[in-house]
Amino acid sequence: SYGLTQPPSVSVSPGQTASITCSGDKLGDKYAFWYQQKPGQSPVLVIYQHSKRPSGIPERFSGSKSGNTATLTISGTQALDEADYYCQAWDSSTAHVVFGGGTKLTVL
């Protein structure tokens, strides 16, 4: 079955840039979506269709894709950005949605 791979953890200093990757076979043919989840809260969409931001999401969040790897970039990372981040895509052959395993972002 289709799978997405994320690093388990990423650390960043306040004010620096954090990059979280998501790789998967044929991800180059698909859109990637990104969610932020803080402890005890529901996920929140932060990036859709690789690089678009929903209203209310700060400009410091951006997305990109190169080949089979999608990347979520947080510029000028703030302490409040500390959370788990999940990438997501869907498999057109089965219509099943797939999530990456999640990346815990720590702002040191």
Place this chain on the structure above:
Amino acid sequence: EVQLVESGGGLVQPGGSLRLSCAASGFTFSSYSLNWVRQAPGKGLEWVSYIGSSSRTIYYADSVKGRFTISRDNAKNSLYLQMNSLRAEDTAVYYCAREGDYDRYFDLWGRGTLITVSS
């Protein structure tokens, strides 16, 4: 206010059944596809099931196919998940999630309801 509110969670014994509900408000419920997504304690997100706006199209994850049934009532602005033959590995917070306008992503999530399968 645009929101989704799940209910129906609780403790159930292995092999038992439970029905989850998700009440929607603040948007045109009948225009959107909906999903259930779950998260086991301390684990990542797992997609469970999808239902199209008119209920004509339904999908299930392999892990729940044949045991769970998704349905909706557009007149009541409600989404449901009937869960049968529950297993310990079904223990999770279950979220209902609305799909976005342009693709299969989730632009609105409920707060979730916890299902614990244990004897």
